[in-house]
Amino acid sequence: MSDDKKQAITAKKAEDFSEWYTQLVERAELADIRYGIKGFVVYREWAQITMEKMFRIMIDALDMTGHMPVVMPTLIPEKNFTIEADHVEGFAPEVFWVTETGADKKLEERLALRPTSETAFYQMYKLWIQSYRDLPYKRYQRGSVFRAEKSKATRPFFRGKEFHWIESHNAFATEEEAMKQVEQDMHITHEVLYKRFAIPHIFFKRPHWDKFPGAVHTFAADALMGSGKVLQLPSTHYLGKNFSEPFDVTYLDNEGQSKHCHTTCYGPSISRIYGALIALHSDDKGLRLPLELSPVQIVIVPIFREGKEKVVMDYCNQLAGKLRTMYSVYVDGREGYSPGWKFNQWELKGVPIRIEVGPRDLEQGTAVIARRDLNEKKEYLQNSLPQDIAKIANEYTANLISQAESSFEQNTVSAHTLEEVKAAIGQDKIVKMCFCSTGPQGTECAAKFEEASGGFIRGEKAFVEEEVQGLCPGCNKPAKAVVYVAKSY
Amino acid sequence: MSDDKKQAITAKKAEDFSEWYTQLVERAELADIRYGIKGFVVYREWAQITMEKMFRIMIDALDMTGHMPVVMPTLIPEKNFTIEADHVEGFAPEVFWVTETGADKKLEERLALRPTSETAFYQMYKLWIQSYRDLPYKRYQRGSVFRAEKSKATRPFFRGKEFHWIESHNAFATEEEAMKQVEQDMHITHEVLYKRFAIPHIFFKRPHWDKFPGAVHTFAADALMGSGKVLQLPSTHYLGKNFSEPFDVTYLDNEGQSKHCHTTCYGPSISRIYGALIALHSDDKGLRLPLELSPVQIVIVPIFREGKEKVVMDYCNQLAGKLRTMYSVYVDGREGYSPGWKFNQWELKGVPIRIEVGPRDLEQGTAVIARRDLNEKKEYLQNSLPQDIAKIANEYTANLISQAESSFEQNTVSAHTLEEVKAAIGQDKIVKMCFCSTGPQGTECAAKFEEASGGFIRGEKAFVEEEVQGLCPGCNKPAKAVVYVAKSY
Numbered sequence: 008m009s010d011d012k013k014q015a016i017t018a019k020k021a022e023d024f025s026e027w028y029t030q031l032v033e034r035a036e037l038a039d040i041r042y043g044i045k046g047f048v049v050y051r052e053w054a055q056i057t058m059e060k061m062f063r064i065m066i067d068a069l070d071m072t073g074h075m076p077v078v079m080p081t082l083i084p085e086k087n088f089t090i091e092a093d094h095v096e097g098f099a100p101e102v103f104w105v106t107e108t109g110a111d112k113k114l115e116e117r118l119a120l121r122p123t124s125e126t127a128f129y130q131m132y133k134l135w136i137q138s139y140r141d142l143p144y145k146r147y148q149r150g151s152v153f154r155a156e157k158s159k160a161t162r163p164f165f166r167g168k169e170f171h172w173i174e175s176h177n178a179f180a181t182e183e184e185a186m187k188q189v190e191q192d193m194h195i196t197h198e199v200l201y202k203r204f205a206i207p208h209i210f211f212k213r214p215h216w217d218k219f220p221g222a223v224h225t226f227a228a229d230a231l232m233g234s235g236k237v238l239q240l241p242s243t244h245y246l247g248k249n250f251s252e253p254f255d256v257t258y259l260d261n262e263g264q265s266k267h268c269h270t271t272c273y274g275p276s277i278s279r280i281y282g283a284l285i286a287l288h289s290d291d292k293g294l295r296l297p298l299e300l301s302p303v304q305i306v307i308v309p310i311f312r313e314g315k316e317k318v319v320m321d322y323c324n325q326l327a328g329k330l331r332t333m334y335s336v337y338v339d340g341r342e343g344y345s346p347g348w349k350f351n352q353w354e355l356k357g358v359p360i361r362i363e364v365g366p367r368d369l370e371q372g373t374a375v376i377a378r379r380d381l382n383e384k385k386e387y388l389q390n391s392l393p394q395d396i397a398k399i400a401n402e403y404t405a406n407l408i409s410q411a412e413s414s415f416e417q418n419t420v421s422a423h424t425l426e427e428v429k430a431a432i433g434q435d436k437i438v439k440m441c442f443c444s445t446g447p448q449g450t451e452c453a454a455k456f457e458e459a460s461g462g463f464i465r466g467e468k469a470f471v472e473e474e475v476q477g478l479c480p481g482c483n484k485p486a487k488a489v490v491y492v493a494k495s496y
Numbered sequence: 497m498s499d500d501k502k503q504a505i506t507a508k509k510a511e512d513f514s515e516w517y518t519q520l521v522e523r524a525e526l527a528d529i530r531y532g533i534k535g536f537v538v539y540r541e542w543a544q545i546t547m548e549k550m551f552r553i554m555i556d557a558l559d560m561t562g563h564m565p566v567v568m569p570t571l572i573p574e575k576n577f578t579i580e581a582d583h584v585e586g587f588a589p590e591v592f593w594v595t596e597t598g599a600d601k602k603l604e605e606r607l608a609l610r611p612t613s614e615t616a617f618y619q620m621y622k623l624w625i626q627s628y629r630d631l632p633y634k635r636y637q638r639g640s641v642f643r644a645e646k647s648k649a650t651r652p653f654f655r656g657k658e659f660h661w662i663e664s665h666n667a668f669a670t671e672e673e674a675m676k677q678v679e680q681d682m683h684i685t686h687e688v689l690y691k692r693f694a695i696p697h698i699f700f701k702r703p704h705w706d707k708f709p710g711a712v713h714t715f716a717a718d719a720l721m722g723s724g725k726v727l728q729l730p731s732t733h734y735l736g737k738n739f740s741e742p743f744d745v746t747y748l749d750n751e752g753q754s755k756h757c758h759t760t761c762y763g764p765s766i767s768r769i770y771g772a773l774i775a776l777h778s779d780d781k782g783l784r785l786p787l788e789l790s791p792v793q794i795v796i797v798p799i800f801r802e803g804k805e806k807v808v809m810d811y812c813n814q815l816a817g818k819l820r821t822m823y824s825v826y827v828d829g830r831e832g833y834s835p836g837w838k839f840n841q842w843e844l845k846g847v848p849i850r851i852e853v854g855p856r857d858l859e860q861g862t863a864v865i866a867r868r869d870l871n872e873k874k875e876y877l878q879n880s881l882p883q884d885i886a887k888i889a890n891e892y893t894a895n896l897i898s899q900a901e902s903s904f905e906q907n908t909v910s911a912h913t914l915e916e917v918k919a920a921i922g923q924d925k926i927v928k929m930c931f932c933s934t935g936p937q938g939t940e941c942a943a944k945f946e947e948a949s950g951g952f953i954r955g956e957k958a959f960v961e962e963e964v965q966g967l968c969p970g971c972n973k974p975a976k977a978v979v980y981v982a983k984s985y
Contacts, residue, residue, distance in 0.1 A: 041623060042616075043573050044607060049620055050567035052635070059555070059565060066548070076544040080536035080658055081570070081609075081640060082592075087532065100598040103571075105609065108644035109589040118533060120570075120594065120609075127531075131538055134530060146541070151570060151639075155597035169569055 015351060019291055024232075028162065028286055035294050035355050037285065038163035046161045046168035053294075053356060054164070054281060056302040058171070061277050062149060064203050065173055068195050074145040074175055079127040081150065082118040087126040090253045097220020098122045101154040103168075120153040125221065125246075125272065128176040129254035136268065139180055139260050143188070144268075147175035164282025165238065165496055172276035178256060178268035185245055185269040189226055192243035192273040193469065196228055199275075200240060204284055205297045205407040206230050208240055209415055211466035211491065214445035216453060219272075223247040226469045229493070230283050231415055235435025236494040237465065238283050241275040285357075288407050294357025295379055298403040304334040305396070306358045308349050310365030323364055326374075329393060334400070354379060359403050360396065380406040419491070424480045425459055428492060432462035437493045441486030443479035449488075452481030462492040504840060508780055513721075517651065517775055524783050524844050526774065527652035535650045535657035542845060543653070543770060545791040547660070550766050551638060553692050554662055557684050563634040563664055568616040570639065571607040576615040579742045586709020587611045590643040592657075609642040614710065614735075614761060617665040618743035625757065628669055628749050632677070633757075636664035653771025654727065654985055661765035667745060667757040674734055674758040678715055681732035681762040682958065685717055688764075689729060693773055694786045694896040695719050697729055698904055700955035700980065703934035705942060708761075712736040715958045718982070719772050720904055724924020725983040726954065727772050730764035774846075777896050783846025784868055787892040793823040794885070795847045797838050799854030812853055815863075818882060823889070843868060848892050849885065869895040908980070913969045914948055917981060921951040926982045930975030932968035938977075941970030951981040 014034055018027040032038050037054040050058065066076070082105060089095050103120040107113050121127060128146070136144050151171045161167050175192075179185040193210050200206045213225040219242065227242035250256070251267040260266055288295040298304055307327055309319045320340050327336045337358075339349050346363070353361055363375040374392060377384040380403050387395050419437045422428045431438045443449050445467060453464045467473070473489040503523055507516040521527050526543040539547065555565070571594060578584050592609040596602050610616060617635070625633050640660045650656050664681075668674040682699050689695045702714040708731065716731035739745070740756040749755055777784040787793055796816055798808045809829050816825045826847075828838050835852065842850055852864040863881060866873040869892050876884050908926045911917045920927045932938050934956060942953045956962070962978035 039620060039623070041620075042569055043576065043619065044569060044571060047569035047571065049569070052564040052566055055565040055567050058567075063552075075541040076548060077541055078539035078544050078547075078660065080531055080533060080538070081642075082533060082536065082658070084532050102598060103594050103607075104596045105592045106595045107593045109591060109646075118592075130532065131528060131530075134528070153570075157598075169571070171567065 015355065016291060016293060020289070024286075025162075027291070031285065031289055031293060032163050035357070037294075040161070040163060044168075046156070048161070048163045048167055050164075050171075050278070053302055057296060057300045058277050058281050060300050061204065061281065062171075062173070065199055065275055065277065066147075066149065068199050069147050069173065069175060072145075072191060072195060073143070074147045074177075076148060077146050078148055078150070079121075079124055079131075081121060083121050083124070083127050085117045085119060087130055088119050090126060091221050091250055093249070094125060094221035098154075101156055103153050103155055121150075122152055122154045123274070124148065124150075124152070124174055125176065125250055126254075129250050129256055129270075132176075132178055132251075132256045132268070133254055136178055136256055136258055139258050142178060142180050142258055142268070143184060144178040145175065145188075146177070147173050149173050162282070162496070164278050164285070166279075170276050171278040172274055175273040177271045177273075178251070179270070180258065180260070180266070180268070182245075182247070182269050185271050188271045189224070189243050189245050190470065192241070192271070193226065193228075195273075196241050196243075196275070200228065200230075200280065201408070203297070203299060204280060205404050205411065206240070206280070206283055206287060207408065207412045207415070209491075210469035212445070212469045213242075213466045214449060214453060214464055214490070215447050216450045217464070217466070219244045221246060221249050223249065227466075229465055229495075230287065231418060231437070231493075232283065232286050232496065235418065236496055237437070238279075238286075238496045240280055240283055241273065243273040244271060246270045246272060287411055289357065290382075292351075292382070293355030295407065296357045296359070297407060298359045298400055301357060301359055302335070303337045303353075303356070303358050304400070305330055305336045305360045305362065306349075306353045307336065307338045307362045307364065308346055308353075309338070309340055310346050310363060310368075312366045315366040315369075318369060319364060319366060322369060326362070326364070326392065330396065333397070350377070360399060362392075378403070380410075422480070422492075423477070425456065428456060428462065428480065429460045432460040432492065432494060435494070437491055438462060439489065439491055440480060441475055441477050442488050442490040443482050443484045443486060445488045445490065449479075452479060455481050456492060460492065461494055463495050465491045465493055465495070467491075504844065505780060505782060509778070513775075514651075516780070520774065520778055520782060521652050524846070526783075529650070529652060533657075535645070537650070537652045537656055539652075539767070542791055546785060546789045547766050547770050549789050550693065550770065551662070554688055554764055554766065555636075555638065557688050558636050558662065558664060561634075561680060561684060562632070563636045563666075565637060566620075566635050567637050567639070568610075568613055568620070570610060572610050572613070572616050574606045574608060576619055577608050579615060580710050580739055582738070583614060583710035587643075590645055592642050592644055610639075611641055611643045612763070613637065613639075613641070613663055614665065614739055615743075618739050618745055618759075621665075621667055621740075621745045621757075622743055625667055625745055625747055628747050631667060631669050631747060631757070632673060633667040634664065634677075635666070636662050636762075638662050651771070651985070653767050653774070655768075659765050660767040661763055664762040666760045666762075667740070668759070669747065669749070669755070669757070671734075671736070671758050674760050677760045678713075678732050678734055679959065681730070681760070682715065682717075684762075685730050685732075685764070689717065689769065690897070692786070692788060693769060694893050694900065695729070695769070695772055695776060696897065696901050696904070698980075699958035701934070701958045702731075702955045703938060703942060703953055703979070704936050705939045706953070706955070708733045710735060710738050712738065716955075718954055718984075719776065720907060720926065720982075721772065721775050721985065724907065725985055726926070727768075727775075727985045729769055729772055730762065732762040733760060735759045735761060776900055778846065779871075781840075781871070782844030784896065785846045785848070786896060787848045787889055790846060790848055791824070792826045792842075792845070792847050793889070794819055794825045794849045794851060795838075795842045796825065796827045796851045796853065797835055797842075798827070798829055799835050799852060799857075801855045804855040804858075807858060808853060808855060811858060815851070815853070815881065819885065822886070839866070849888060851881075867892070869899075911969070911981075912966070914945065917945060917951065917969065918949040921949040921981065921983060924983070926980055927951060928978065928980055929969060930964055930966050931977050931979040932971050932973045932975060934977045934979065941968060944970050945981060949981065950983055952984050954980045954982055954984070956980075
């Protein structure tokens, strides 16, 4: 690493989230925006090591719940892409088209860089699914997708024209089984996103006007970011027969009747979740990462004094050897850098645990441990270091979760008028309110709230019954839903 | 799985390799060629589970040898792609171009679907590499690449227009260090390809006319396939300053002098290696896979007799429970399929070990084990099953290796005239011969051999000195190299 050039973050997260995030990404060397195509960025080493771990965790969770992997081509023929009407309307403006190859040879048919892969999967499901015995049919693929979004600014990991995800496409005999899958997707999300990636979130059933193109119902996890805005993380969709009918995906039931499948899809974007994770946990010193996801979990920094370099270094290496049976450990014995510089550097990189050992520690049988979850330093006895480290490691990710957790409840306020909504959104709150309808009839009211407050109606809490009373503050008609309004990324 | 429809392979590998391979891929459900774009196929579950394991093994090997992961965009701006002259000449005819987005909006600059990523990496290396302290700079990425090859037929995994690989791009201060990396790449290939994937191979230094576009030297692993043809597997390239100069990738040495880096690249294509692996080990019954790579390692088939279903099934589940601590185990208790049908099915799928248990076995305390490496069946005592299984599992992959290993030495013959070369290639041999030159001067002779015999000059054995004597049988000039000629995929 050419660390000479690295600089600390100067922006404050609380004051200017946007600038702070930009500096974090640049200075911790997570992504590089200088690739040369607008909206496309390079993911750098420190980010990619973590994202690869995240991919493996998510893939393992899918494997354990009866999904199997397939790999579709990255390109989709134009004709597939026009079969489901809402879907094409939703994605057509964002498609990158391959039109020619080699020495300017025009293709007979344009090929889409997939913006999502329903239209690739379903043409194959028509061939692969035959009998009720094939169901449920649960498949996923890992890959990148491409969306030429116009309006929105690129922010590395949060939003870009290519992102890296897993998409799962499942087929069932009945709506009930399909909806059970939606619940399982939410459960997987909780197990992975909350427990492993330390991201508290709430699933909302999206209103009619904010559904996935082609979906009957969309359920999406919103995480509350430090700035009071929410970020949409994985979403799962019940598609009814909206795809199985146009793509003719049928099965013979046990009486020999041909029926269309009910289908669902689930799409955790690992690159976007990584963005949420670093934005949520990091602070003005730099990155903070769940212990399991950090490329280096423990850094040992020897404090050199003249003539004592070797004995200190020997101890550090010996300690590292012990700890490596459990953790990924780096001994930063580089010359030409002060201990203070190294401390800042590894705090910027979010290494969870730092151990500092100098000649005086060797005499006293002590070592200093600095932990990034609490940002505090304490002296420990060398004898009990492995146990102390184990204790800290055990608490570490739970501490990140609990620090992030205050979020929703604390930041949610109720409102009953448009003015109250405006005021609360202005204070970066999430607003709970009664609303006329999350169906098509509510579209106009929603637009009114959005324009007035800058907040978006995220939907009703998924699979939670809440008491509705009173009138919709938008149109004064009787309310039929309890919804949440928030600013979003 | 809708196994009702599955059919056995009818073609014989020894008689019609091409048809046999096609049937293997279709009937074991490894890939589907019905995707709808010529040259693009879908990888199905059974193949992808194995390929994901292969990716993890290869990535771990790269991580352990000091490489770090990055992710570049899939698209490369046209201007990057024209900077290195040989490179553009080599790849330009095969590039898929993105020219427009959304509602027919023409892009200002065409974007290439990467055929390989040198031109993406080097523009970033110019920014990232500054000082000799940054070197060696070793990075890799996992992804797919796209080549609109015209002339060659698609064969799933072996050859197609999109394939899935890892590409590593490394930069060094000196040629010597760069060449050490080439040797390390060959070592990684041996450790992974030979020991873990059971594929014997030989590294050749490719002749001048068969180098990677832009390379100074190309070293490629050729595996001998069942049919007498060789298949090129991972290759590693010393690029000299051919990329660092046009892309201006420089470092300041320890005296403050700016110098261009020496670079290398290494590109193991996992999808192609998978093709080699299944073609090499499989037989007329179906797939054979190294134990570690098989999606299911042990299948237990209960033999039902009326009234004894439950007791047999209970024993099978209990045995599976024990074995699952070490292996991936599937108990095939499906009704409506005969034991014989199940045996064939799992042999087609290449499950390494099958355990058959019926009521008579329960009385006798026995079980039958059928192993796919030796294609033989034997009765074992239930008491010692875990130890017996462990012993078989230990030998299994080694047996596949040794069966494949006879290859090169046995199939290599020497030749001294064009006629002898023709005859030997006609008998599916690899031909060793003296040759005028693997430099540009040999191009014409090589074309003569290719046209006359159908064999290609694969090059000299890499890092092996062989005694050269006599004249080149092509041009009768004094020979300067010992080369190997073979038919190839």
